[in-house]
Amino acid sequence: MLIPTRPLIAAESLGAGLPAQLVAEAIGHGLVAGGAPEPDLCPIAPDGAGSEALRTLLAELDFDGRMRAARMVVIAADRLQERALAESPTFEIATRARQAGVPAYVVARESILQPFDARILDLQVILQAADVRALTAAGRKLAALL
Numbered sequence: 001m002l003i004p005t006r007p008l009i010a011a012e013s014l015g016a017g018l019p020a021q022l023v024a025e026a027i028g029h030g031l032v033a034g035g036a037p038e039p040d041l042c043p044i045a046p047d048g049a050g051s052e053a054l055r056t057l058l059a060e061l062d063f064d065g066r067m068r069a070a071r072m073v074v075i076a077a078d079r080l081q082e083r084a085l086a087e088s089p090t091f092e093i094a095t096r097a098r099q100a101g102v103p104a105y106v107v108a109r110e111s112i113l114q115p116f117d118a119r120i121l122d123l124q125v126i127l128q129a130a131d132v133r134a135l136t137a138a139g140r141k142l143a144a145l146l
Contacts, residue, residue, distance in 0.1 A: 011024035013078065035146075098122040104123055
């Protein structure tokens, strides 16, 4: 049986200046600096709106297989809020992680998600970070939780 060791970082763009790849790399640098293994980076940039486009993208990225092989999933999201959550990558990924028994953590540029909603999604921790330095610091904090 394979024992998962690497974190998986599923990152969206955080506003105009932080594309998904940069967000994933910054969190990854923090994880490694904090002593975590090199993460599996999975930038999420859906081409269309809606959950069907997101599901297609996740299938193309073999997201479920990568997630099951991961020790944890770090979801990087631009904004967490209850009313926009249902169709979001955060909701889809957190739901898949919960169903697979993989702990999910979130790093968001902005979060106004209520604690009850975070518990429903089984999110372990929500950290806020709005720039590369803060994303790297969030990665270091997450490494301490491994």
